[in-house]
Amino acid sequence: MAVEIQHVLEPGIVAFILFLGVWINRRHMSGKDEGNWGYDQEAKYRERKFFGYRLKSRNTTRWRKTWLSRVLYKFPFLLEVWYWLLVYWTYQIGRAITAVTLQEGTIAAARLHALKLIHIEQRLGLFIEPAIQGFFLTRPAPLAVVNKIYSFIHIPGTISFLAWLYYYTPTAIYESRRRTLATCNLIAFVIFTAWPCMPPRLLPASDGFGFVDTVHVMHNSSVWTTNRFSNQLAAMPSLHFGYSFVVGITFLSTPVRSGPARSLVAGARVRDLRATLLRGLFVSFGILYPSTILLCIIATANHFVLDAVVGFFVVLVGFKMNTILLNLLPLEDAFMYLIRTHKPEPARDSEDYYTPLDIEG
Numbered sequence: 001m002a003v004e005i006q007h008v009l010e011p012g013i014v015a016f017i018l019f020l021g022v023w024i025n026r027r028h029m030s031g032k033d034e035g036n037w038g039y040d041q042e043a044k045y046r047e048r049k050f051f052g053y054r055l056k057s058r059n060t061t062r063w064r065k066t067w068l069s070r071v072l073y074k075f076p077f078l079l080e081v082w083y084w085l086l087v088y089w090t091y092q093i094g095r096a097i098t099a100v101t102l103q104e105g106t107i108a109a110a111r112l113h114a115l116k117l118i119h120i121e122q123r124l125g126l127f128i129e130p131a132i133q134g135f136f137l138t139r140p141a142p143l144a145v146v147n148k149i150y151s152f153i154h155i156p157g158t159i160s161f162l163a164w165l166y167y168y169t170p171t172a173i174y175e176s177r178r179r180t181l182a183t184c185n186l187i188a189f190v191i192f193t194a195w196p197c198m199p200p201r202l203l204p205a206s207d208g209f210g211f212v213d214t215v216h217v218m219h220n221s222s223v224w225t226t227n228r229f230s231n232q233l234a235a236m237p238s239l240h241f242g243y244s245f246v247v248g249i250t251f252l253s254t255p256v257r258s259g260p261a262r263s264l265v266a267g268a269r270v271r272d273l274r275a276t277l278l279r280g281l282f283v284s285f286g287i288l289y290p291s292t293i294l295l296c297i298i299a300t301a302n303h304f305v306l307d308a309v310v311g312f313f314v315v316l317v318g319f320k321m322n323t324i325l326l327n328l329l330p331l332e333d334a335f336m337y338l339i340r341t342h343k344p345e346p347a348r349d350s351e352d353y354y355t356p357l358d359i360e361g
Contacts, residue, residue, distance in 0.1 A: 010152070010223045017156055018081050021163030025077035027344075048330045057330040058337035069342040076344050077166055083178065084162065091185040098193055099231040110196040110233040114203055117236075117304045126305045129200055129298050130209060136299045137212060143299070147220035150296040154240055155222075161247050169254055171346040177250055179322035180315065184242050187314050188234075197236035201301035211301040238303040242311035244293035246318075251286030 045056040063069055072078055121127035136143040158181070165174045201213035215221050256275045297303040336343055 007223050013156055014159060017159045017163065018084075021159070021166065022075050022077045022081060024163065025167050026075050027073060046333075048333065050327050050330055055330060057333040060333065060336045060342040062342075063337070063340045064342040066340050066342070068339070069344070072341065073344040076346070077163065079343065080162065080166060080178070083182075084159065087182045087185060091189060094189050094193075095231040095234060098196075098234070102231075102233070106196055106233065107198075110198040111203065113195060113236070114198040114200070114304070115207065117197065117306050118209070121305060129211070129301065129304060132295070132298050133200075133211065133214070133301055136214070143214060144218060144220070146296040146299045147215050147218055149292065150240070150300045150302060151215055151220050151222040153293075154243065157247070158243055161250075165250065165254075168257065173250075173254065176319075176322060177246060179325045180246055180318040181243065182325060183318040183322045184239060184246070184314050187317060188237050188239050188242070188311075191237055191310070191314070192231070192234035195236060196233040197307070198233055199235040199302050199307075200304060202232060214300050215302070235303050236307050237310035237314045238297055238307040239311060239314075240297050240303070241290065241294055241308040242315045242318075244290040245312055245315050248286040248290035249315075251282045251289070254282060256282070 043059050043061070046059045047054055048057040049055075064073075118127060121129075136146060162174075162178065165177060200209065200211040201215075203209055203211055256278050294308055297308065298305065332343070
């Protein structure tokens with residue numbers, strides 16, 4: 001019965017977070033909103049770049065007053081929900097295909113790859129996984145906590161992060177992070193398809209390392225990872241850590257909203273104090289969140305240290321090359337034109353922000 005409830009509860013929580021994201025990021029309409037969305041209404045095409053080439057792309061302004069366009073204008077985060085679902089399920093379908101077509105040779109190769117990682121870590125002095133898991137195995141209460149964090153934070157936490165980021169930051173920051181996460185998925189898929197790696201928890205006891213699958217032994221597994229379509233040999237790279245690093249670096253670098261001052265002197269002081277405290281909170285969370293996820297993925301024997309290291313570099317590459325996804329904008333234009341819908345322009349780029357440098361001195 002508990003398992004049946006979990007299969008409803010976890011997707012329900014995700015759906016609720018998505019709903020909150022849509023509601024919190026709704027546009028507060030005014031008379032000025034009618035009509036003017038930033039495009040020449042008579043132009044049939046607009047210019048887009050596609051891998052360095054300039055081409056004509058459909059201008060969807062003519063559909064700006066359809067019912068779906070109006071809904072998206074009022075609730076622009078609905079588009080982000082669509083993007084997230086598209087990226088997530090494309091990635092999961094890819095993982096599922098690799099899972100259901102798994103061959104015995106792949107399992108053997110994944111085990112050998114895991115043993116190679118252990119050998120490399122031993123030579124580098126990084127093989128700390130047995131010590132970390134051993135510490136938690138003798139402490140059931142902390143172990144239960146790291147199990148739950150590993151299983152139940154990754155997806156809801158990422159969605160909550162995106163909803164907050166859309167609400168709080170300028171569009172350029174939000175879109176850069178969203179594209180980075182999508183690019184990380186693409187890179188990770190290529191890596192674990194070409195180089196499958198067994199997580200420590202699946203290494204046979206005969207290998208002598210004594211890793212324990214704590215998440216499943218203590219019945220703390222998530223519905224997203226306990227089905228036949230979940231590829232259990234995709235430990236390299238760790239997107240758990242990769243995503244958490246994106247979250248962390250975003251909080252460390254995100255400008256702080258200054259907010260309105262109620263008076264010239266006292267209000268400014270309150271505003272400065274609030275911004276300083278908020279910056280401290282951002283920095284603390286930006287450090288603690290990826291550090292906690294790193295601890296959890298190792299303590300639960302779901303990843304090696306090198307999985308996280310590669311996940312870190314995947315994120316760096318994702319940050320560097322995420323703009324490649326902008327080449328898909330003509331495809332987006334064509335799809336929106338096909339369904340007779342206009343994509344609204346963002347409305348959150350006029351907020352007042354403090355950057356970290358503004359707070360100094």
